[in-house]
Amino acid sequence: MKAPQDQPPENPVAIEIAGLNKWYGEFHVLRDIDLKVLRGERIVICGPSGSGKSTLLRCINRLEDWQRGSIVVDGLELTDDRKRILAVRRDVGMVFQQFNLFPHLTVLENCTLAPIWVRRMPRSEAEALARSYLDRVKIPEQADKYPARLSGGQQQRVAIARALCMNPNIMLFDEPTSALDPEMVKEVLDTMIELANDGITMLVVSHEMGFARQVANRVLFMDEGQILESADPTAFFQHPRHERARAFLKQILH
């Protein structure tokens, strides 16, 4: 099987979701989601808690299963085929709300684990790669510490570097700043803005509306498992069409 990173990124569609439906038992968490993400697009997904934002994001690298519909990532349709799931995961980086760094490994080892074991990269090459990304997220000096010694903001930047070390075409951010103390939010957002300027495809679940205004091509508003609005940030913030979107913005913006 051809690894996705070898494909020329000519295909203009990065992610295509069609008719996606998911239930948790009786609870209908995602309803008829249709979404096409173009290469290089930067999308911010917002909406009240429990609206299915994170679940949608987790379906894209198949951390969550679904019952109906299809997701195609970089030309690969996600099925039950494990090899294909792993291929998609190699191509899609993810950053979690709780960082989820591996506490038993140093910062550097966190970053080199997947390149060494998944990409079969020689250790020295993987370490050079990891150091270059740690440099980019501005914490090269923390490489040999354990995650527990770092602040929340530093940990989240390590998590971003760890995902980038797999050279993904697509990055998913699941509420990356929600678990951070207020004074650390900016350093993480700055790192993400830099990434956005490099042209990587990004899907960000976040309530950071300033970030959305600054970097997003498109804002999605979700409620009760549906995408109610999909608009460019200016239009969305100035003239939200849906009433629930208006109510939501009123709550978080004042």
Added chain:
Amino acid sequence: MSVTDEDFGGDRRNGVRRPPPAAQRGAANWARRNLFSSPLNVALTLGCLIFVIWAVPPLIRFFLFDAVWSGTDRDACIRSAASGACWAFVRAWFSYFIYGFYPVGERWRVDLFFAALALGLAWLGWLRSPQRSLGAIYFFVALPLLSFALLHGAPAIGLAIVPTALWGGILVTMVVATVGIVVSLPLGTLLALARRSEIPLVRWVAVAFIEFVRGVPLITVLFMASVMLPLFVPEKFAPDKLIRALVGVALFASAYMAEVVRGGLAAVPAGQYQAARALGLGYWRTTGLVVLPQAFRVTLPNIVSIFIGLFKDTTLVFVVGIFDFLGAVETARGDPLWAAPNTTITGYAFAAAFYFACCYGMSRYAHGMERRLARSRGAVKRPG
């Protein structure tokens, strides 16, 4: 006990870091706070003190000052039979306690085995030793092969075969305990993983094995292994008596180990699995590189507890006719040459001291490890 307000009195300047007041420190103060803080505590402290004064000096006198240290037979022991222990008996039987009937000319092989075992334990047990993963391979692969060649013999390299019927004493205790440890950790881990498997058949087999073995006493397992097996297998093909006991002990320990490791697996947050999966790691790599290292850290004290239990349980192989250390003491105390009232108690005291030293050592190790881990944990936020 808390410090009263007067200890801080009049010294509350803002923002200055000061050492704690002198009244909090010092041995006398420690004693006052911990031993004599209330009438009940005073009574308990005095009670314990009286007990120690009553019990300890006679024991020391019996086992050290009034004991007989040298002699060639029971006459030496009888001299002090009423008042002291007879260490001459232990000295005379000492090499039997260690080697059993292992041929005298070949005993260097046993010594080499003890040395190789000690090296493996130090390599794995000392966290900062170099190349610990190599140490794990040594302990779980090289050491068993080396031990087999040394103890059983390997005619190809000039080591004569020594039948296991001649093995005995601490040698057997160590072999049974080590085999139990070397087998139960990996096998127990596999069983724990199987019990959490998404494949129903795998899960059911693991549950059935674990629950069956845990529901049966070790003695029963040993009797079944040594008495029932020959009924089904022709005598010619029946495995060696010691091997049968080893299999029984190893399977028994594995079932307990599985439950302990399962607890450790449950303690690893779901976010860790998700992060590993999101990076493209498959099941075995997620398990081996991310989940198990964390699970073992959490359960290390419990794993050592199992080892302590296993070490003491090795004495049960005596019931199927294998002479481990305690069995050797049993045999020796029946020797008419040394029949004296104080040889039995001396032999048992020696055995108790040996088991206590080994188990207490393991326990202290686990305790130290627990404190180390408590220090290095923290700060990482857990999801949920």
